[in-house]
Amino acid sequence: MKSDFEAVYSRHKAGIYNFCCRVLNDVDEAKDVVQEVFLRFFESPVRFDGELPVKVWLFRSARNRCLNVIRDKGKFSNIGYESDSVPATEAVDPDMHDAPVVVESLLVRMSIDYREILILREWNEMSYDEIAQALDITVPAVKSKLFKARKQAAAIYRKLYGD
Amino acid sequence: MNCDYVQEQLSVFLDREEGFDETTLSHLYGCKDCQDFFSSAVKLRALANEGKLPYPDDLDDAIMRRAQRVRKTNPLSYRLNLPVYVLSTVAVVLLVVSFTFGFVMQEDIHQKQINAILQAPPAAVVYRMPTQLVYPALIREIKGGVK
Numbered sequence A: 001m002k003s004d005f006e007a008v009y010s011r012h013k014a015g016i017y018n019f020c021c022r023v024l025n026d027v028d029e030a031k032d033v034v035q036e037v038f039l040r041f042f043e044s045p046v047r048f049d050g051e052l053p054v055k056v057w058l059f060r061s062a063r064n065r066c067l068n069v070i071r072d073k074g075k076f077s078n079i080g081y082e083s084d085s086v087p088a089t090e091a092v093d094p095d096m097h098d099a100p101v102v103v104e105s106l107l108v109r110m111s112i113d114y115r116e117i118l119i120l121r122e123w124n125e126m127s128y129d130e131i132a133q134a135l136d137i138t139v140p141a142v143k144s145k146l147f148k149a150r151k152q153a154a155a156i157y158r159k160l161y162g163d
Numbered sequence B: 001m002n003c004d005y006v007q008e009q010l011s012v013f014l015d016r017e018e019g020f021d022e023t024t025l026s027h028l029y030g031c032k033d034c035q036d037f038f039s040s041a042v043k044l045r046a047l048a049n050e051g052k053l054p055y056p057d058d059l060d061d062a063i064m065r066r067a068q069r070v071r072k073t074n075p076l077s078y079r080l081n082l083p084v085y086v087l088s089t090v091a092v093v094l095l096v097v098s099f100t101f102g103f104v105m106q107e108d109i110h111q112k113q114i115n116a117i118l119q120a121p122p123a124a125v126v127y128r129m130p131t132q133l134v135y136p137a138l139i140r141e142i143k144g145g146v147k
């Protein structure tokens, strides 16, 4: 019979891993963060106060660790995204690329706060309520941020691949 | 109608969340910007569905190995995944219950002992294994007497 830990781990590992990979754009760093998140959960259940759903707790923990990595390394310092900073390329048919490459090229150019909320919604399929808890913001703020994130992604996509 | 408001609503619609304002649809039919926003959001969703990364097997091994190591270093620890306040409440309730019932039972025992003394008849009751003595000669004599 599976332990509680194994059940939680097998249920959420893929989501947490995809989130970390997308946010950090670095597989090795993502692996480190995923390990830390799950071992923290395993080692210190006392810290898990039961007020948050496990899924939200894990994502919140992963998100904080990813932000620390980004801050420590000074990676993706494009906190304030500027559409002009995306180099205009000749329109390339995105079908020529495989989806992960297109996705990576989009996300890496987005500002971190829009990138993370878009990932939580599109890759992790979290509800607005869950996103609000994971990012510690209100549901109306989630609505507004998601719309802006999609707008930013669309602008970058147009610059890279045309309409 | 403001395009930003409409696009925020379209975003809500795409996510199937509550509170979608249907009146924005009439704006969508006549606004190229909002149509473009919606189609790019749909395209992004399709990309997300395609672009999921497979979970690396070596991560499974690494995490399970480290978890085992933690378990081995604390062989006597036992995990109760309950919030501290629940455990404290249960402890207090058990304490109160044990005191309350303890007193009640003691009271009850005293009362029973007193009642037993008051109501007892002034004769001693000796409990023993039931025995039967058979004296054939005596039985014959009784039967003869009845006759």
Ligand SMILES: [Zn+2]
Pocket: B002, B003, B006, B027, B031, B032, B033, B034
């Ligand atoms: Zn419009």
